[in-house]
Amino acid sequence: MLAVISAAVAPAIALLSFIYLKDKYETEPLSMVVRVYIFGVLLVFPVMVLQYGFQEELHVSGFVKAFFVSGLLEEFLKWFIVYYSAYMHAEFNEPYDGIVYASALSLGFASLENVFYLSTYGIDEAFWRALLPVSGHALFGVIMGYYLGRGKFASGRRQKYLLLASLLLPALLHGLYNYILIRAEENMYFAIIPFMMFLWWLGLRKVKLANERRVAYLSRHQ
Known part of the structure; x- marks a missing residue:
């Protein structure tokens, strides 16, 4: 189980470290970043409950599942928590x-x-x-932020x-990501990798x- 947790969490920590260190001028308090990260971990549980309820009770189509049950729902809840836990906080004082x-x-x-997924399908999927x-x-998250x-x-x-763009753009991109995976089936990797390259760019x-x-902001406020 320890190997699964390590394999599941390590990529996220590496990516967060990369984004955090890209802050070239004044890094954010680590305690605030960790707190928001933990909020993200806890968010998985209500999302799982809501998504299960929508899919079981409403029998939604692949399109609705991709863009609304997954894309919009997840990104709205992320946006909501970031808005009230960080955006409204005094430490949120620069554009980055x-x-x-x-x-x-x-x-x-x-x-x-990722921990749940690898626990179910095996570490080979890491x-x-x-x-x-x-x-x-x-x-x-980068685009939302x-x-x-x-x-x-x-x-x-x-x-x-x-x-509004901070909510709708990541929700749309998340929906497209999910819809490509649903529709691609056997050619999933050939379809999704170009999309991921675009996302990275x-x-x-x-x-x-x-x-x-x-x-520019600092130069105006010195």
């Missing part, structure tokens, strides 16, 4: 902070989800789990649009842009 906290929560969620769903959760970071320092209608671009926005 959104990426740190949203990815921390997403990777906490991915960690426990490589593909790290490459696909764990990385996917991290990148959905990028727009949260922008929204934090905007105002009026622009702030509302950015906060987009996520790393958002990391770069967030750091650039931080420089």
